[in-house]
Amino acid sequence: MRRMVTGLAVITAMASGAAVLQLKLAVQDKTDNVRKIVQDIQVDERAIRLLEAELAYQTSPNRLQEQSNRFLALMAPKASQVLADPSSIPERPAGARVDSSIDLTVALEPEVKKPTKKRLYKRKGAQL
Amino acid sequence: MNAAYVNVSTPHADRNISGIRLAHNRLKVAVFVFLLAFLVTAARTVELGVRSGAVEQSLALDIVVEPVQYGRADILDRNGEILATSLPSTLLQADRFKVQDPVVAARQLVEILPHLSYEKIHSQLVGKKGYVELARQLTPNQKWAINALGNPAFEFLEDEERIYPHGRLASHVLGFVDVDGKGRRGIEGFLDYRLSQTDQTQDAIRLSLDIRVQYALTYELRAAMNAFQAKGAAGLVMDVNTGEVLAMVSLPDFDPAEIKSTVEGARFNRAAQGVYELGSTFKTFTLANALDQGTIDLTDSFDATKPLRVGRFSIRDDHPKNRILTVPEIYTYSSNIGSAQIALEIGKERQQEFLGSLGLLERPSIELTAVGVPQLPPTWGKAATMTVAYGHGIAVSPLQLSTGIAAMVNGGRLVPATLIHNSEGWQEGKRVIKPSTSRKIRQLMRMVVTKGTGRYANAVGYRVGGKTGTANISVVGGYDRKAKISSFVGVFPMDDPQYVVFALLDQPKGTKKTFGFSGGGWVAAPVVKSVIARTAPLLGVAPKKEDASLYETVSLMIEE
Known part of the structure; x- marks a missing residue:
């Protein structure tokens, strides 16, 4: 009986020791993980800061106008193009039904135009 | 073992027996204590395993994510766009005592960093100082290449770089940071302490500027400056209700990142630091003063048939009508003769008092390090009273003028x-x-644009009002007849004023397109028009059809 108790105690002690060790290792693992995440957060924060500065640079009005002149033909909006009140947009006339069988995406596809000399010239004078 | 003790029954042995008993008892106590401790531990373990929630959370290892610290706070525009930020960069230095072959080291370094001069690096490496700073703001690639050299003399230091993503835009407002990271000029200089406070570097400073408006104004001013070969230009956009400056431009400008290569005079801020005799725009104040005091009424008229003589000067009109003019006509056609007569009726004291109340006689306060002090007539006699009425003999900054005009139109x-x-x-x-x-005043300003000297400022739909200003530049002993400061101060929309837009060109030359004219109405008014047309949609001012009845009475008093 006594031997059994002793044996049981030894086994329990060893088992709990092993469990505690494993627990410790697991905790260490988690801590390392958390530390790494903290580090990653800081690296990401630095990267975000850099990217934000980059974004500000890329979307600087100066650059946007340059790009607009090169690739679009946008001009300053005229007063007549600005709608002050959305309610001034007329309703769809009664009876004008939308034919759902027509594939609208085809119509919406922009017509591809080759840049002609005239158009290029126009672009050069364009403003944002 | 026990039997041996029983046979020996001496007092000695008795003592042994009692000692053993004591040991037994102590052991029992120890066992009991340990058992208890184990039980408590076991119970606690079970408890921790079974229970979940807030308690164990607080027991967890406390790891705080330290925010990445920078030496200087960001500067943002009113919409949160970054105007100035600090980014980490690398600084290269050399320990001179570890340099074995300065010639080779210098040559290798110049190969990687071509912007450095070989002579300079070499002289630094053979110089007397122990540590020498060789280069700042290295890119990761350059850093890698230098590392790959394997030269133990080269060391890297963590450094910080101030970045201005918009380059030259708003450079006069922002200022710059010198090599030691100290703010100079503009906001960087004025708020240097706040920007570099260690516990506040996380909180960015939000300026009133709108970078899009700033760009539009810069672009239009630069175009006009080039077209009219002006020496410089200045401009402002200001919210009349809050005094917030949405754009402040001075040309020529500079790149805050390349401060060493600044053109002479480019750091001078013409919008806040420069003071100019702004000419007829001052008539707004003269008329407002007289109308407010009740000295004159809109229906009054003044004789502008011939030039007005004061001592050895004579006051002439730039756009002479040679007839009797009503008050609205004096303003619309910018009559110096009429304004001078009105000023005489107001009198010197009340004129000074009024201009003083608008802050035009003292240094204005704004968050910039360099602000211009107005130049006043040395003796404010009758002649000065008359010339100040149309903006001569008194020099103020565009900033002061815009602030004053804002007060004239926003209800006072x-x-x-x-x-x-x-x-x-x-x-x-x-x-x-x-x-x-x-x-x-609002009605009068609108009339200038619809009927008078400021027609080129009429951005259709945005009900622009304003006043032209053209002044000859004063030189020793009088005025230079050829050199002008041409300006226009515009306000929109006139039925509910929101923004003041000011444009000034320094010594513009007339072109074929302007028939050789270089006055404010010809060169500066179109700038204001373009700026309003471009920025009004951004600022949420909707174009609409004008309510003509607002200006009916004044309009009838102006004979074309």
Whole structure:
């Protein structure tokens, strides 16, 4: 009986020791993980800061106008193009039904135009 | 073992027996204590395993994510766009005592960093100092390449770089940071302490500037400056209700990142630091003063048939009508003769008092390090009273003029100009004229654009009002007849004023397109028009058809 108790105690002690060790290792693992995440957060924060500065640079009005002149033909909006009140947009006339069988995406596809000399010239004078 | 003790029954042995018993008892106590401790531990373990929630959370290892610290706070525009930020960079230095072959080291370094000069590096490496700074702001690639050299003399230091993503835009407002990271000029200089406070570097400063408006104004001014071969240009866009400056431009400008290569005079801020005799725009103040005091009425008229003589000067009109002019006509056709007569009726004291109340006689306060002090007539006699009425003999900065004009149109409240974003959107300010006078001034300003000298400022749909200003530059002993400061101060929309737009060109030359004219109405008014047309949609001012009845009475008093 006594031997059994002793044996049981030894086994329990060893088992709990092993469990505690494993627990410790697991905790260490988690801590390392958390530390790494903290580090990653800081690296990401630095990267975000850099990217934000980059974004500000890329979307600087100066650059946007340059790009607009090169690739679009946008001009300053005229007063007549600005709608002050959305309610001034007329309703769809009664009876004008939308034919759902027509594939609208085809119509919406922009017509591809080759840049002609005239158009290029126009672009050069364009403003944002 | 026990039997041996029983056989020996001496007092000695008795003592042994009692000792053993004591040991037994002590052991029992120890066992009991350990058992208890184990039980408590076991119970606690079970408890921890079974229970879940807040308790164990607080027991967890406390790891705080330290925010990445920078030496300087960001500067943002009113919409949160980054205007200035700090980014980590690398600094290269050399320990001179570890340099084995300065010639080779210098040559290798110049190969990687071509912008450095070989001579300079070499002289640094053979010099007397122990540590020498060789280069700043290395890119990761350059850093890698230098590392790959394997030269133990080269060391890297963590450094910080101030970045201005918009380059030259708003450089006069922002200022710059010198090599030691100290703010100079502009906001960087004025708020240097706040920007570099260690516990506040996380909180960015939000300016009142709108970078899009700033760009539009810069672009248009630069175009006009080039077209009219002007020496410089200045411009402002200001919210009349809050005094917030949405754009402040001075040309030529500089790149805050390349401060060493600045053109001579480019750091001078013409919009806040420069003071100019701004000419006829001052008539707005003369008329507002007279109308507010009741000295004159809109229906009064003055004789402008011939030049007015004061001592050895004579006051002439730039756009002479040679007839009797009504008050609205004096303003619309910018009559110096009429304004001078009105000023005489107001009198010197009241003129000074009024201009003083608008802050035009003292240094204005704004968040910039360099602000111009107005130049006043040395002796403010009768002649000065008359010339000040049309903006000669008194020099103020565009900033002061715009602040004054804002007070004239916003109902009569003088709101000090600011470069810091104001989230409240309304400032009561100090009352300088009656709301009814302000209403009259608005009508007069609109008339200048529809019927008078400022027609080229009429951005269709945005009900622009304004006043032209053209002044000859004063030189020793009088005025230079050829060199002009041409300006235009515009306000829109005139039925509910929101923004003041000011444009100034320094010594513009007339072109074929302007028939050789270089006055404010010819060169500066179109700038204001373009700026309004471009920025009004951004600022949420909708174009609409004008209510002509607002200007009916004044309009009838102007004979074309």
